[in-house]
Amino acid sequence: MSKWWLMSLCMSLLLGGVGCMSAPAPTITPVITPHAIAESLTRDPAIPDLPFPDNPDPTQCGIPTLYGRGETPAWLNGVYDGVMIQPIVYLYDSHLRQQIATQAPHGTEVQVLMYQSNPVLNYYLVKIVGADPPNEGWIPAPLLSFEPITP
Numbered sequence: 001m002s003k004w005w006l007m008s009l010c011m012s013l014l015l016g017g018v019g020c021m022s023a024p025a026p027t028i029t030p031v032i033t034p035h036a037i038a039e040s041l042t043r044d045p046a047i048p049d050l051p052f053p054d055n056p057d058p059t060q061c062g063i064p065t066l067y068g069r070g071e072t073p074a075w076l077n078g079v080y081d082g083v084m085i086q087p088i089v090y091l092y093d094s095h096l097r098q099q100i101a102t103q104a105p106h107g108t109e110v111q112v113l114m115y116q117s118n119p120v121l122n123y124y125l126v127k128i129v130g131a132d133p134p135n136e137g138w139i140p141a142p143l144l145s146f147e148p149i150t151p
Helices: 003-015 032-041
Strands: 072-076 089-093 099-104 109-116 124-126 136-140
Touching: 003 072, 099 136, 109 136
Parallel strands: none
Antiparallel strands: 072 109, 089 099, 089 136, 109 124, 124 136
């Protein structure tokens, strides 16, 4: 077969909508299991362990929703089960707690912006009242009080 004939065949097929190119390679979609996701999470070594259960499967966590109009007052609570566990309470980048977004002393007033309902541990997105940025982050529900706290 001559090159010319092959080129004209390809051109006619191309104009006819069939094309002369080979079929694209099949796309392989990796299957990501919850175990693989949990193993891929890398937390900053400065992040302390929680004294209560956290969400074991990040793929099962809820979708963040607005909490009121972002004006609900609350207070950071470093006490858990009657013991001061965090005199400085950490606010995280997300419910995955990979990075510390900011921090403030126990008893600091915050405004609740969002809520995330999860299978084991719920989280709130809060903004520290009167603080300069960075002043927002996610906090596990047991470390937030809707009643004023005396520092």
